[in-house]
Amino acid sequence: MPESKRRKQADYTPVHEVSRKPIKLDSPRWLAPAMVTLLVLGLLYIVVFYVAGNQIGFMVTIGNLGNVLIGFSMMAVGFFLATKWR
Numbered sequence: 001m002p003e004s005k006r007r008k009q010a011d012y013t014p015v016h017e018v019s020r021k022p023i024k025l026d027s028p029r030w031l032a033p034a035m036v037t038l039l040v041l042g043l044l045y046i047v048v049f050y051v052a053g054n055q056i057g058f059m060v061t062i063g064n065l066g067n068v069l070i071g072f073s074m075m076a077v078g079f080f081l082a083t084k085w086r
Contacts, residue, residue: 027086035081042074 049067053059059067 025086027084031081031085035078035085038074038078038081042071042076042078045074046071 046068048056049059049071053067062070
């Protein structure tokens with residue numbers, strides 16, 4: 001019975017390695033304090049609004065929804081910064 005011809009494999013030529021600089025994965029120094037500050041300020045704003053909202057003048061004029069949106073937007077920005085922290 002005849003044997004099938006074997007395929008000749010191409011000679012291996014290594015790919016030249018490209019010298020790469022290491023990537024810096026550190027966060028800026030201001031990121032962690034800003035993140036914590038916004039998270040805490042947003043929480044404190046909502047707590048102060050619910051505890052003493054009728055006694056603080058500008059909180060009455062903004063209204064319930066506006067005050068909650070201000071507090072949650074501060075916390076949302078803090079959470080967004082938390083996703084950028086390494």
